[in-house]
Amino acid sequence: xxxxxxxxxxxxxxxxxxxxxxxxxxxxxxxxxxxxxxxxxxxxxxxxxxxxxxxxxxxxxxxxxxxxxxxxxxxxxxxxxxxxxxxxxxxxxxxxxxxxxxxxxxxxxxxxxxxxxxxxxxxxxxxxxxxxxxxxxxxxxxxxxxxxxxxxxxxxxxxxxxxxxxxxxxxxxxxxxxxxxxxxxxxxxxxxxxxxxxxxxxxxxxxxxxxxxxxxxxxxxxxxxxxxxxxxxxxxxxxxxxxxxxxxxxx
Amino acid sequence: xxxxxxxxxxxxxxxxxxxxxxxxxxxxxxxxxxxxxxxxxxxxxxxxxxxxxxxxxxxxxxxxxxxxxxxxxxxxxxxxxxxxxxxxxxxxxxxxxxxxxxxxxxxxxxxxxxxxxxxxxxxxxxxxxxxxxxxxxxxxxxxxxxxxxxxxxxxxxxxxxxxxxxxxxxxxxxxxxxxxxxxxxxxxxxxxxxxxxxxxxxxxxxxxxxxxxxxxxxxxxxxxxxxxxxxxxxxxxxxxxxxxxxxxxxxxxxxxxxxxxxxxxxxxxxxxxxxxxxxxxxxxxxxxxxxxxxxxxxxxxxxxxxxxxxxx
Numbered sequence: 001x002x003x004x005x006x007x008x009x010x011x012x013x014x015x016x017x018x019x020x021x022x023x024x025x026x027x028x029x030x031x032x033x034x035x036x037x038x039x040x041x042x043x044x045x046x047x048x049x050x051x052x053x054x055x056x057x058x059x060x061x062x063x064x065x066x067x068x069x070x071x072x073x074x075x076x077x078x079x080x081x082x083x084x085x086x087x088x089x090x091x092x093x094x095x096x097x098x099x100x101x102x103x104x105x106x107x108x109x110x111x112x113x114x115x116x117x118x119x120x121x122x123x124x125x126x127x128x129x130x131x132x133x134x135x136x137x138x139x140x141x142x143x144x145x146x147x148x149x150x151x152x153x154x155x156x157x158x159x160x161x162x163x164x165x166x167x168x169x170x171x172x173x174x175x176x177x178x179x180x181x182x183x184x185x186x187x188x189x190x191x192x193x194x195x196x197x198x199x200x201x202x203x204x205x206x207x208x209x210x211x212x213x214x215x216x217x218x219x220x221x222x223x224x225x226x227x228x229x230x231x232x233x234x235x236x237x238x239x240x241x242x243x244x245x246x247x248x249x250x251x
Numbered sequence: 252x253x254x255x256x257x258x259x260x261x262x263x264x265x266x267x268x269x270x271x272x273x274x275x276x277x278x279x280x281x282x283x284x285x286x287x288x289x290x291x292x293x294x295x296x297x298x299x300x301x302x303x304x305x306x307x308x309x310x311x312x313x314x315x316x317x318x319x320x321x322x323x324x325x326x327x328x329x330x331x332x333x334x335x336x337x338x339x340x341x342x343x344x345x346x347x348x349x350x351x352x353x354x355x356x357x358x359x360x361x362x363x364x365x366x367x368x369x370x371x372x373x374x375x376x377x378x379x380x381x382x383x384x385x386x387x388x389x390x391x392x393x394x395x396x397x398x399x400x401x402x403x404x405x406x407x408x409x410x411x412x413x414x415x416x417x418x419x420x421x422x423x424x425x426x427x428x429x430x431x432x433x434x435x436x437x438x439x440x441x442x443x444x445x446x447x448x449x450x451x452x453x454x455x456x457x458x459x460x461x462x463x464x465x466x467x468x469x470x471x472x473x474x475x476x477x478x479x480x481x482x483x484x485x486x487x488x489x490x491x492x493x494x495x496x497x498x499x500x501x502x503x504x505x506x507x508x509x510x511x512x513x514x515x516x517x518x519x520x521x522x523x524x525x526x527x528x529x530x531x532x533x534x535x536x537x538x539x540x541x542x543x544x545x546x547x548x549x550x551x552x553x554x555x556x557x558x559x560x561x562x563x
Contacts, residue, residue: 011548013437013523014555016493023488050275052491052514059491061272064552065559136489138515141278141390145489182390201392210277210378210392 007080015064020057025147027133031087033058034217039079053216054136094219097194099170100230104237105193112189115155126150128222134214142181142199144214149175161187166238168194195235253319253405257397261312264397266372268304271380275514282382283510285466285533286363288426289327291562293367296324296344298410301562303371304381308364311355317347321405322369322412328361342423344412361534370406384511432531435546436522449478453543462537466511470504479503482519492516495524525551527558
């Protein structure tokens with residue numbers, strides 16, 4: 001089948017195989033990757049340590065002492081053959097993230113306006129009218145890569161990364177946008193801030209679980225809110241570190 | 252409960268087990284003991300479970316005071332450990348009494364030392380692991396950073412300590428090579444696409460370990476210029492990365508990802524260093540030299556299988 005020829009399996013190291021699809025950012029293809037990941041968890045739970053999905057690939061960690069790479073290869077190729085040709089995208093469960101796009105929360109709004117020749121209102125409209133697909137969790141826990149940004153908003157990363165931006169910062173870079181779950185260094189352009197927590201930790205029967213607000217494969221939309229609404233929802237503007245952020249890391 | 256108190260600390264010290272292997276899909280670093288040979292040896296000597304948490308000390312300089320009787324094993328880089336100012340033998344099990352002071356100096360060679368405790372360290376468990384990750388410390392999920400005054404709690408040991416003679420243990424000198432370390436790697440497409448001459452240049456190169464190396468990644472000196480020209484053309488979307496991934500950023504200085512690696516990366520990848528060589532690499536300091544040599548997946552798996560057999 002043509003489909004399977006386009007998918008490559010690379011046995012990177014002793015206990016991990018990288019499954020790669022064509023290098024294009026496409027929600028339909030990505031949906032297939034997530035479906036494949038779910039099938040692996042269903043069918044090979046005892047053999048799998050973990051699996052990490054990204055834009056066009058899935059890394060599968062397996063118990064190499066329980067199954068040879070040749071045996072695993074046969075199973076994976078069978079599962080790939082059985083993948084549905086079209087994976088419908090679930091639009092019913094869109095996550096809405098409230099964002100206060102202001103000059104005091106969007107530290108790079110003016111810079112982005114300059115670079116894109118858009119007004120700040122146009123930037124807000126562009127950013128909040130698009131529905132994004134969640135392609136990967138990584139960088140830091142709960143950080144979710146969302147794409148694709150409208151072409152008019154695409155800029156290269158900052159030439160020198162900021163040492164510290166506040167929790168909830170909403171930022172853009174190239175075709176991607178994301179929310180920083182915690183205060184951290186950042187190379188993306190900050191255009192706003194959300195009061196929404198990007199993860200929750202729940203304890204049940206002595207078992208703690210980490211629940212990211214966005215799961216890979218979900219749809220996300222941003223909604224502009226006022227500064228008052230932002231504060232009502234518990235948001236805090238960090239004015240001080242704007243100036244200091246390029247100089248030193250705040251604790 | 253048994254505990255030891257930290258009196259002095261000047262290097263870097265963290266709690267490590269075999270890592271947080273099931274939470275990489277959430278963005279958590281796998282983390283874990285950098286030199287599994289020394290780590291597993293220490294636990295084996297004490298009759299502990301393989302995954303029992305121990306102290307990982309980078310560049311020595313740690314002083315602990317035992318609050319109750321406890322049994323410890325010290326392995327890895329030799330820090331001329333003393334108990335109450337008397338030098339004790341390295342790669343050995345020692346009994347500490349309440350009030351005993353265990354002190355590590357700067358190692359003459361090597362980098363990482365383990366102090367394992369009979370019964371293992373009892374610290375905050377987060378997503379199936381006690382391993383501490385520097386970049387995630389601020390999230391508050393890991394045990395607090397170890398500083399002067401920190402208490403290291405240990406579980407009760409139920410099993411007797413194995414007798415020295417009952418352990419089928421090889422000398423550490425057979426594991427750590429004392430000439431230039433050759434890192435064997437499983438090649439990826441980028442390597443396979445290089446011309447024979449370019450491959451030869453890489454194989455013959457002595458790479459110097461940069462001072463910017465840490466538990467997250469080891470940075471090396473620049474690749475030969477002709478190889479660089481070929482590589483700077485390739486651009487890829489961010490992909491999951493793994494233990495031992497050799498990344499090639501634009502400056503041509505390879506980064507070998509270690510235990511505290513991130514989960515996803517965007518740089519072109521030359522291949523993956525095999526795990527048994529990564530344990531050896533973790534003991535090398537900045538300024539030391541390494542070489543690269545391609546190998547096969549089968550060979551890598553055999554090496555790792557044989558490695559783990561020693562600790563069963």
